[in-house]
Amino acid sequence: MDDSVRPELSLVDKALRLLAGGARVLQLRMKHTPPREALAAARAVVARCREAGCVCLINDRVDLALLSDAHGVHVGDEDLPPEAARELLGPARYVGVTARGTEGARAALAAGADYVGVGPLFGTTTKVVQAPVLGLEAFRRVVADSPLPVVGIGGVGLANIAQVAATGAHGAAVVSDALLAQDIAERVRQLAAAFDSARGTGL
Numbered sequence: 001m002d003d004s005v006r007p008e009l010s011l012v013d014k015a016l017r018l019l020a021g022g023a024r025v026l027q028l029r030m031k032h033t034p035p036r037e038a039l040a041a042a043r044a045v046v047a048r049c050r051e052a053g054c055v056c057l058i059n060d061r062v063d064l065a066l067l068s069d070a071h072g073v074h075v076g077d078e079d080l081p082p083e084a085a086r087e088l089l090g091p092a093r094y095v096g097v098t099a100r101g102t103e104g105a106r107a108a109l110a111a112g113a114d115y116v117g118v119g120p121l122f123g124t125t126t127k128v129v130q131a132p133v134l135g136l137e138a139f140r141r142v143v144a145d146s147p148l149p150v151v152g153i154g155g156v157g158l159a160n161i162a163q164v165a166a167t168g169a170h171g172a173a174v175v176s177d178a179l180l181a182q183d184i185a186e187r188v189r190q191l192a193a194a195f196d197s198a199r200g201t202g203l
């Protein structure tokens with residue numbers, strides 16, 4: 001979830017709707033939220049996730065992850081290096097790392113990552129990504145080569161999530177397709193059902 005998509009909804013409200021739909025992992029991405037508000041939101045969202053049995057990761061901010069007792073953090077090239085995130089978080093929390101291809105996924109393993117977020121899989125309007133769109137074929141090659149679980153990100157939605165799942169990817173990260181839906185919880189249910197029924201089918 002993201003603070004810039006559906007900004008009229010509070011972060012906790014968005015989290016509750018995503019959790020009502022059965023979201024299994026929730027990443028809190030707060031690029032436009034002041035630090036004190038971000039800490040309060042992280043604490044509230046992590047608590048709701050824990051009640052729901054959902055893993056909660058904080059994007060970028062290891063400090064907020066620790067202060068909110070989140071399950072872990074996601075870091076990319078512009079964030080703390082994965083080794084430093086691990087040093088602060090210890091072995092019991094997740095460190096996810098962004099990779100743009102096979103080399104990046106291997107490097108993430110060497111750096112101690114637990115999973116890689118690989119993208120942009122398709123075009124996205126949520127963020128200006130400084131990397132080319134991978135497309136399904138290149139993504140499939142990363143999945144086949146990666147020693148770590150791969151989560152596809154960027155432009156994933158109900159129209160293509162089955163194709164993402166068919167590559168054998170461990171997961172798909174969805175922002176706008178879920179948050180812009182009229183019924184967010186129902187959209188999450190549909191996304192998860194489509195992913196589960198196509199996972200690893202190679203379609």
Ligand SMILES: Cc1ncc(COP(=O)(O)OP(=O)(O)O)c(N)n1
Nearest residue numbers: 074075076077098117118151153173
């Ligand atoms: C699951 C997942 N994969 C990739 C990213 C992107 O992280 P990053 O490259 O640090 O970019 P920002 O999200 O911080 O703009 C992600 N957040 N989650």
Ligand SMILES: Cc1nc(C(=O)O)sc1CCOP(=O)(O)O
Nearest residue numbers: 119120124126154155174175176
């Ligand atoms: C946050 C993010 N990171 C990406 C990357 O490729 O690193 S793409 C992306 C945006 C994902 O949002 P949506 O599901 O709305 O396309």
Ligand SMILES: [Mg+2]
Nearest residue numbers: 060075076079
């Ligand atoms: Mg980042």
